[in-house]
Amino acid sequence: xxxxxxxxxxxxxxxxxxxxxxxxxxxxxxxxxxxxxxxxxxxxxxxxxxxxxxxxxxxxxxxxxxxxxxxxxxxxxxxxxxxxxxxxxxxxxxxxxxxxxxxxxxxxxxxxxxxxxxxxxxxxxxxxxxxxxxxxxxxxxxxxxxxxxxxxxxxxxxxxxxxxxxxxxxxxxxxxxxxxxxxxxxxxxxxxxxxxxxxxxxxxxxxxxxxxxxxxxxxxxxxxxxxxxxxxxxxxxxxxxxxxxxxxxxxxxxxxxxxxxxxxxxxxxxxxxxxxxxxxxxxx
Amino acid sequence: xxxxxxxxxxxxxxxxxxxxxxxxxxxxxxxxxxxxxxxxxxxxxxxxxxxxxxxxxxxxxxxxxxxxxxxxxxxxxxxxxxxxxxxxxxxxxxxxxxxxxxxxxxxxxxxxxxxxxxxxxxxxxxxxxxxxxxxx
Numbered sequence: 001x002x003x004x005x006x007x008x009x010x011x012x013x014x015x016x017x018x019x020x021x022x023x024x025x026x027x028x029x030x031x032x033x034x035x036x037x038x039x040x041x042x043x044x045x046x047x048x049x050x051x052x053x054x055x056x057x058x059x060x061x062x063x064x065x066x067x068x069x070x071x072x073x074x075x076x077x078x079x080x081x082x083x084x085x086x087x088x089x090x091x092x093x094x095x096x097x098x099x100x101x102x103x104x105x106x107x108x109x110x111x112x113x114x115x116x117x118x119x120x121x122x123x124x125x126x127x128x129x130x131x132x133x134x135x136x137x138x139x140x141x142x143x144x145x146x147x148x149x150x151x152x153x154x155x156x157x158x159x160x161x162x163x164x165x166x167x168x169x170x171x172x173x174x175x176x177x178x179x180x181x182x183x184x185x186x187x188x189x190x191x192x193x194x195x196x197x198x199x200x201x202x203x204x205x206x207x208x209x210x211x212x213x214x215x216x217x218x219x220x221x222x223x224x225x226x227x228x229x230x231x232x233x234x235x236x237x238x239x240x241x242x243x244x245x246x247x248x249x250x251x252x253x254x255x256x257x258x259x260x261x262x263x264x265x266x267x268x269x270x271x272x273x274x275x276x277x278x279x280x281x282x283x284x
Numbered sequence: 285x286x287x288x289x290x291x292x293x294x295x296x297x298x299x300x301x302x303x304x305x306x307x308x309x310x311x312x313x314x315x316x317x318x319x320x321x322x323x324x325x326x327x328x329x330x331x332x333x334x335x336x337x338x339x340x341x342x343x344x345x346x347x348x349x350x351x352x353x354x355x356x357x358x359x360x361x362x363x364x365x366x367x368x369x370x371x372x373x374x375x376x377x378x379x380x381x382x383x384x385x386x387x388x389x390x391x392x393x394x395x396x397x398x399x400x401x402x403x404x405x406x407x408x409x410x411x412x413x414x415x416x417x418x419x420x
Contacts, residue, residue: 193373193377193378193379194377194378196373196381197383197386198346198352198380198383201346202345202346202349203372203376207376209376209378
């Protein structure tokens with residue numbers, strides 16, 4: 001179905017989750033079925049139940065009357081209470097072509113899952129020693145480790161083999177995969193770099209990009225935040241960095257961004273809370 | 285403008301300047317070099333090259349960015365195409381793109397780059413400069 005003939009909540013969802021249907025099933029107490037509706041198009045139901053930006057709620061027709069249905073909260077309710085019986089690979093039509101997927105982040109795992117559900121034998125190759133990619137750097141207070149782990153476990157339980165500490169380019173090549181008998185290679189290495197900003201003072205001592213910094217925090221590497229921290233940017237990642245800096249002991253965190261506190265972008269869902277952590281927004 | 289297109293290379297790596305000069309000269313360019321932002325800007329003002337290839341980290345970590353902004357702020361150098369060629373994005377795990385305010389350049393490329401690729405990129409910028417001139 002094309003988006004223009006879908007209900008607005010479903011059309012607004014990037015994976016076209018049938019929100020109306022799972023909300024109805026939850027209302028009827030049929031949580032397992034609701035969970036299965038959610039999983040039908042979404043490989044990361046728990047992750048999205050915590051951190052998705054709720055485009056469905058912005059499209060919700062109920063919002064025209066009073067307030068949109070709290071779809072993400074309902075999704076979390078269903079996901080946490082369902083028996084988590086993962087979808088099974090299609091039976092009776094096992095495909096023979098072996099597929100290598102490079103990267104065990106959300107894109108790579110989604111590709112692996114979709115192929116596995118269609119019966120393809122899939123091997124995933126990951127640079128780090130765990131799966132999840134950039135989802136791992138989302139602070140745990142926003143995305144609990146158990147929620148991420150449960151989604152990853154459900155995907156891998158389909159019979160997907162992962163080889164960790166294998167980096168394409170150095171440990172493996174596309175040609176190497178093909179030589180080893182894989183008939184297709186999907187490169188889903190993602191974008192592990194922050195957007196650069198060439199402001200004066202760039203490269204000063206203790207200047208760092210958000211993504212490697214958050215990665216260090218995630219990996220438990222030594223992170224020295226100092227006393228006063230300036231965060232350039234006002235999006236989700238910037239708010240995550242600011243709040244994490246406070247939690248790591250920074251006494252003062254200033255966010256320097258284009259948005260004003262009064263005009264938060266609807267995409268910046270974590271914004272209303274950071275004041276409690278002691279961050280301030282605006283000119284330092 | 286001389287008959288040969290002029291390329292100014294600004295980089296603190298002398299080996300890079302020597303090797304790249306050879307490649308560009310073989311491709312038919314007249315090559316000038318400078319090893320820091322200050323002399324690079326002076327050379328740009330004096331010779332008005334067709335293309336300036338700028339490194340970023342020299343004496344200061346953002347020297348190339350500052351040089352690029354200074355060139356773009358100089359009305360006499362309005363026709364000069366600026367190409368940033370750097371490994372700084374890998375070092376800081378950042379992805380740089382031209383930006384009207386902070387990085388007003390025509391192209392950002394990452395080191396390492398082959399001589400053939402660099403010659404190709406410079407040819408593209410020269411072709412764009414010729415197009416711009418026709419439009420004016």
